[in-house]
Amino acid sequence: MTTLHVIAHSPFADNRLASCLRLLGIEDALLLCGDAVYALRPGSEPLRDLQAMNLEGRLFALKEDLQARAIDGGLAKAVDYPAFVELSLHHDKVNSWL
Amino acid sequence: MNDLTVDDRSIALDKDGFLVDLNDWSPEVAEALAQREQLLLTSDHWEILDVLRDFYAQYQLAPATRPLIKYTALRLGPEKGNSPHLNRLFNGTPAKLAAKLAGLPKPTNCI
Amino acid sequence: MARSLLIISRQAPWKGPSAREALDIALAGGAFDLPLGMLFLDDGVFQLQAEQQPAVLEQKNLAANLQALPMFGVDELFVCAHSLAARGLDLCHLALPAEPLDAPALRALIARFDEVITL
Numbered sequence: 001m002t003t004l005h006v007i008a009h010s011p012f013a014d015n016r017l018a019s020c021l022r023l024l025g026i027e028d029a030l031l032l033c034g035d036a037v038y039a040l041r042p043g044s045e046p047l048r049d050l051q052a053m054n055l056e057g058r059l060f061a062l063k064e065d066l067q068a069r070a071i072d073g074g075l076a077k078a079v080d081y082p083a084f085v086e087l088s089l090h091h092d093k094v095n096s097w098l
Numbered sequence: 099m100n101d102l103t104v105d106d107r108s109i110a111l112d113k114d115g116f117l118v119d120l121n122d123w124s125p126e127v128a129e130a131l132a133q134r135e136q137l138l139l140t141s142d143h144w145e146i147l148d149v150l151r152d153f154y155a156q157y158q159l160a161p162a163t164r165p166l167i168k169y170t171a172l173r174l175g176p177e178k179g180n181s182p183h184l185n186r187l188f189n190g191t192p193a194k195l196a197a198k199l200a201g202l203p204k205p206t207n208c209i
Numbered sequence: 210m211a212r213s214l215l216i217i218s219r220q221a222p223w224k225g226p227s228a229r230e231a232l233d234i235a236l237a238g239g240a241f242d243l244p245l246g247m248l249f250l251d252d253g254v255f256q257l258q259a260e261q262q263p264a265v266l267e268q269k270n271l272a273a274n275l276q277a278l279p280m281f282g283v284d285e286l287f288v289c290a291h292s293l294a295a296r297g298l299d300l301c302h303l304a305l306p307a308e309p310l311d312a313p314a315l316r317a318l319i320a321r322f323d324e325v326i327t328l
């Protein structure tokens with residue numbers, strides 16, 4: 001069964017992202033929102049960690065959170081809320097890292 | 099109004115009749131609490147109350163019905179640890195009533 | 210058939226209500242016979258450490274409460290081996306038996322459950 005993992009916390013404040021990357025199945029997807037989009041800062045450690053995984057087509061970021069923080073999605077596909085809902089439905093379950 | 103008097107000692111109860119201070123409990127207090135529920139404690143009741151107090155000492159929480167049955171079966175055997183037996187002893191609400199008489203807090207997750 | 214739920218608890222017992230809430234979900238679900246599993250991840254493994262003395266901080270004994278999980282029908286208890294090792298903990302330091310899982314086993318575990326919640 002596939003899981004969409006959703007993270008909203010900054011990767012510089014705790015280890016949610018690092019743990020999630022360890023638990024991410026090969027068919028699972030990851031959506032970054034809120035301060036979690038800071039993981040996409042060019043030149044940052046979390047971006048290097050993301051790049052080291054083969055996440056093509058499985059890494060998403062909420063468009064408005066990227067825009068608000070002046071971050072270029074780059075590695076992640078930017079999605080709006082309707083696309084977020086679409087993604088949730090596309091997976092068997094959603095795991096929110098509260 | 100919700101106080102219990104045992105041997106001239108006044109013991110505070112909450113609105114559901116549970117002890118406010120769990121340290122107030124004694125076998126005499128249990129008998130008095132049972133009387134409020136129109137229940138006379140027999141040895142069959144007491145062995146369950148003892149089991150409940152052990153459960154609380156071990157896990158620091160009052161069990162809901164299912165874990166109470168399971169723990170009782172583990173300690174006293176399946177002929178005691180089953181729902182008809184416990185329901186019969188404690189007026190159909192064993193987790194709640196037995197916890198009250200054993201001087202435990204109200205069971206969490208007991209609806 | 211009820212949908213199975215995996216509860217991932219990843220905060221230390223002292224860090225706000227998170228650990229307590231995860232346990233409450235497990236106890237409530239167990240009391241209703243729901244198929245539940247619980248995984249201790251990251252600082253959540255500290256919840257399992259033996260010989261804690263929460264009374265010093267006037268807190269309830271979460272480790273004692275956690276030991277009641279099998280009584281509530283929650284027998285599937287897992288712990289992240291990586292989180293344990295990173296914190297200098299070993300299975301022998303734990304107050305209750307939980308099955309240690311490496312990364313591939315954790316991925317399989319999450320895939321197996323119908324629902325997952327991470328607290």
